[in-house]
Amino acid sequence: MVDAASETEMPRAGSNVGLAERxxxxxxxxxxxxxxxxxxxxxxxLGVADVLAVAxxxxxxxxxEDTLWEERDRFLLSIGHYxxxxxxxxxxxxxxxxxxxxxxxxxxxRMPMSGMAAYTPGMEITGGSLGHGLGIxxxxxxxxKRKRSDSLVYxxxxxxxxxxxxxxxxxxxxxxxxxDNLIAIVDFNNQQADGPSTAMLSSEPVTDKFEAFGWHAQxxxxxxxDAVREAFDCARSLKEPRPRMxxxxxxxxxxxxxxxxxxxxxxxxxxxxxxxxALEALEQGRPL
Amino acid sequence: xxxxxxxxxxxxxxxxxxxxxxxIASIAxxxxxxxxxxxxxxxxxxxxxxxxxxxxxxxxxxxxxxHVFAQEHPDRFYQMGxxxxxxxxxxxxxxxxxxxxxxxxxxxxASRRAYDFxxxxxxxxxxxxxxxxxxxxxxxxxGPSHQATEDIAIFRxxxxxxxxxxxxxxxxxxxxxxxxxxxxxxYMRLLRGKVPVVLDDYDYRFQIGKARLLREGEDVxxxxxxxxxxxxxxxxxxxxxxxxxxxxxxxxxxxxxDTEAILSxxxxxxxxxxxxxxxxxxxxxxxGVAALLMREGVHPVFRQIGLPDEFLDAGALPTLHDRYGISxxxxxxxxxxxLQ
Numbered sequence: 177m178v179d180a181a182s183e184t185e186m187p188r189a190g191s192n193v194g195l196a197e198r199x200x201x202x203x204x205x206x207x208x209x210x211x212x213x214x215x216x217x218x219x220x221x222l223g224v225a226d227v228l229a230v231a232x233x234x235x236x237x238x239x240x241e242d243t244l245w246e247e248r249d250r251f252l253l254s255i256g257h258y259x260x261x262x263x264x265x266x267x268x269x270x271x272x273x274x275x276x277x278x279x280x281x282x283x284x285x286r287m288p289m290s291g292m293a294a295y296t297p298g299m300e301i302t303g304g305s306l307g308h309g310l311g312i313x314x315x316x317x318x319x320x321k322r323k324r325s326d327s328l329v330y331x332x333x334x335x336x337x338x339x340x341x342x343x344x345x346x347x348x349x350x351x352x353x354x355x356d357n358l359i360a361i362v363d364f365n366n367q368q369a370d371g372p373s374t375a376m377l378s379s380e381p382v383t384d385k386f387e388a389f390g391w392h393a394q395x396x397x398x399x400x401x402d403a404v405r406e407a408f409d410c411a412r413s414l415k416e417p418r419p420r421m422x423x424x425x426x427x428x429x430x431x432x433x434x435x436x437x438x439x440x441x442x443x444x445x446x447x448x449x450x451x452x453x454a455l456e457a458l459e460q461g462r463p464l
Numbered sequence: 465x466x467x468x469x470x471x472x473x474x475x476x477x478x479x480x481x482x483x484x485x486x487x488i489a490s491i492a493x494x495x496x497x498x499x500x501x502x503x504x505x506x507x508x509x510x511x512x513x514x515x516x517x518x519x520x521x522x523x524x525x526x527x528x529x530x531h532v533f534a535q536e537h538p539d540r541f542y543q544m545g546x547x548x549x550x551x552x553x554x555x556x557x558x559x560x561x562x563x564x565x566x567x568x569x570x571x572x573x574a575s576r577r578a579y580d581f582x583x584x585x586x587x588x589x590x591x592x593x594x595x596x597x598x599x600x601x602x603x604x605x606x607g608p609s610h611q612a613t614e615d616i617a618i619f620r621x622x623x624x625x626x627x628x629x630x631x632x633x634x635x636x637x638x639x640x641x642x643x644x645x646x647x648x649x650x651y652m653r654l655l656r657g658k659v660p661v662v663l664d665d666y667d668y669r670f671q672i673g674k675a676r677l678l679r680e681g682e683d684v685x686x687x688x689x690x691x692x693x694x695x696x697x698x699x700x701x702x703x704x705x706x707x708x709x710x711x712x713x714x715x716x717x718x719x720x721x722d723t724e725a726i727l728s729x730x731x732x733x734x735x736x737x738x739x740x741x742x743x744x745x746x747x748x749x750x751x752g753v754a755a756l757l758m759r760e761g762v763h764p765v766f767r768q769i770g771l772p773d774e775f776l777d778a779g780a781l782p783t784l785h786d787r788y789g790i791s792x793x794x795x796x797x798x799x800x801x802x803l804q
Binding site: 293300 | 518540542544545547549550552553554555556557558559560561562563565580581584585588589
């Protein structure tokens, strides 16, 4: 990654304190954005923060000041409602100014509730209609290969999104075209709008499915930064001519225990006084 | 039109009947001047000097004339398999990386199956993808699974999208060049295989967004698109014998509509205005023209020739074109009645 210097400037007690601190800050930005709206997909942002910290501060090649830099790695957010999480990562990465988080979801903001390419620098595609990102990634990977570019395409999906048939068309296509420049990540939090994903339309055994579709597939604890980083390293260094999948089991609202234990966490309701409590809870779990 | 389920419609040995396979590969009747695969040949030629052009299809290369491009430029051709959703998404991805993708399938599959992918991955971001689709309207006898009778109605509401319905081989060749020059998403209805050449008699030049008055006449104004322009030109000639003068305005761009040209010819008083389209009468050129005339306070006697709001029969195309009123003979018959 281009912005590597800042990671080494982070306070550290172990090898990954820098990434853990990044994840803490991403969570903090997300909670502050949630407070602007008084509600929102904060649970998802807290859950996926560790994955985004590894993506943006360990794996991706990008220039914060030039989000259309031709040699960047592309990060596609299929799941438009996770925009709050990506904005938090983009703020932390220096793509968006931190003070702008106060505009999240307000009229004419560059940070609408559902992510759209035309609104936000660093938002590569318009997500939100689930099942689009992986197919677009296939086309971008084909295009990058035509250009003989070594840039990678990352696509963040959710477990619920795997119910969309188009995702599986794209999965077949990626393997058929031997797209070794594609790294897909599934945030497997086992939650979707009407309940647990595995109880709505189960994608299990999901790792086996992707392997059967011709992918290199790994499954890791998505809130274990070391494990996530190793999975990204494995996916990036693999020599096989296959697309790579990383299934990340994550916990909704990770880092804020009183929200983690709440029943309905797809669209989390937080009482006005609880935002400060959430920030306090994050502070208590902040790495040294 | 449909008969009761499974009732035999005729005795097997009754008489010789036309077969469904007649004219599957081409809408051209015997003896008409045609050119072969005008879209495929034009795209292959354009691609020689334009490295950004790539082609994709969902298992219908041969049936959309894209095989001509694929044979000449195999390294720029992507066979996506029978998967229209990823066909459109991947075309969007290639456009994002600076390429100019031409994606082909049948019009039914693009409009019905891949709609959300065209809408959100391509049109919403105004990406430079052209999707060129065969079997528009009633150009196959295979029945509703293959007959895209409502494709224009489906696509007309999509912002950013340009919609082209060319008439003949000349129109297709020129439109292919024009849409390759145009930046932004385009849906083009495709006539494939041996395609009649008609417009070379009319000093014609295709331009996106422009309608062309092909002939003048005092009694009837036909406003038409696609293959119906061929038919109304034939109908106009047939009615010359009865001293019925027919003007023909060809409107190959359905969206954006050439409102100026339509209004200027429709304002001429005393003419019956007939919009003819190879499409259901719901949501196509006819309704587009009607709304325009209403908005602008132009109120000629107005009629539509198009397909009924039904799932259509299977059968031979000439039979079906007569049955649903879009053959030349049917057009002439209806217009004569309307003029009485």
